[in-house]
Amino acid sequence: YRGEEEIQKECALFPSAAVGETQSSVSAAEDLQTYSEREWKGNTTKSLLIRKGYEAIASEFNLRKVRGDNYCALRAVLFQVLSQSKQLPAWLHDSDISKWPKEMHSDQDFITEWQFPFETSKSKVQHLEQCLELLTNKWQEAVQCKSLEERERMCQQVFRGHDEEYELLEALKFLMLRTAVQLHSDMEKGSDVPEFCWLLFARDSSKCPKTFLTNHLRHVGFNGGLEQVEMCLLGYSLQETIRVVRLYKCDTEEFITYYPNDHKNASPLCLLTEDDRHYNVLVPKKPPKFDAYGRPKWNPPSDGQSSITTRL
Known part of the structure; x- marks a missing residue:
């Protein structure tokens, strides 16, 4: 994980570098099984468990590696938003968010x-x-792309570790803060709020939006990443569902988790993590087949076991 000083040095060293894989914050797609066998050799309990998790989804997805700093969860979600969105969300289409x-x-x-x-x-x-103005423009540019190739080029222009990328990530953090303020106000009024709100503001370090910002959000990207309850806030802020395959939870009901778990849609943003700290992007090999509950029909691991959760 890269700290604040390292990020600042990179921004200073590469203000106008050409786009290329060496600077790319999100790599090209690669085969999951190949990646798993390369990165998780040996027969330790953990290696076997992680490989088993990869095997369970290898027929459905490829992997795009995301730069391993403390922005990685935000970066992975932003990449999926820009690479998948077919239209602007209502809150972005109907509002001038730069005034917020x-x-x-x-x-x-x-x-x-x-x-x-x-x-x-x-x-x-x-x-x-x-x-926020940049986020609006890039989101609009993404949905106007005429082909997958055009959208890929657009994403490669964004995700190369320059100021523009970090401005977009900070925009996501601001959306999270604004949503936290709104939800906390609703809680104080006794209005209905998503379940994760009670967890978000139950922490001694984030009893209110002010302490949430001071003790948590302002440090994201610098000294730490997003916690699970903050992943719920991120998904809710974007009006998206983030679906995460948690490989170290293979063989448990928490193998697949939704953020937030009470705000699901038909086209979730799919990520993968080995440890709930670093996140990579999952890219479907083909249109996913869903079961009656809206869950993809993934192949179970080789021992025939599979489990899915919608809990935090």
């Missing part, structure tokens, strides 16, 4: 605590406005 930082700054003195992984001459409000 100023509105939040007027209502709550949160933005002063924001930190960016690179130097900027703009105020924090102005920079967040720029980040």
Whole structure:
């Protein structure tokens, strides 16, 4: 995992580097089985378990490796959003989201605590406005792509470790904060809220949006990644379902987990993790076949066991 200083050095060293695999934050797709056999050799209990998990999904998916820093969960989700979205979500289509930082700054003195992984001459409000405007533009550009090849080129332009990529990732963090503020307000009013909200604000370190930002969100990308309950918040903020294959949970009911688990849609963003810390992207080899519950019909591991969960 790369820290703040390393990210800043990279942004300074490669301000206008050509797009290529060496700078790409998300690699080209490769065969899951081949990757598993290369990375998990030996016969330790963990190696056997991880390989078994890979085997269970190898016939349905390929793998795209995501750069292993503390932004990786955000990066993997953003990649799937830009590579899969067929239309703009309603909240993005109907709103000028670039105004949201100023509105939040007027209502709550949160933005002063924001930190960016690179130097900027703009105020924090102005920079967040720029980040959100960029997110709108890139999302719109993605859905307007006429072919898979065009969309792949567009994604490769985005995911190369430059300022633009990190601005998009910071935009996702802001969306999470704004959603947290709204949900916490609903909780205080006694309104219905998603189940994960009670977990998010039950932590001593995030009793309210202010402490959530101070103790958790502002450190994402720098000193830590997203926790599971924060993955729920991310999915809810984007109005997407994030489906994660958790390889180290193979043979348990938590092998496949949805974030959030009460907000499912027919086209989830599929990720893979070996440890709940680093996330990679899953790419379907063909249109998935779903069972009666909307779950993909993946091949069970070689011993015939398979399990799926919708819990946190």
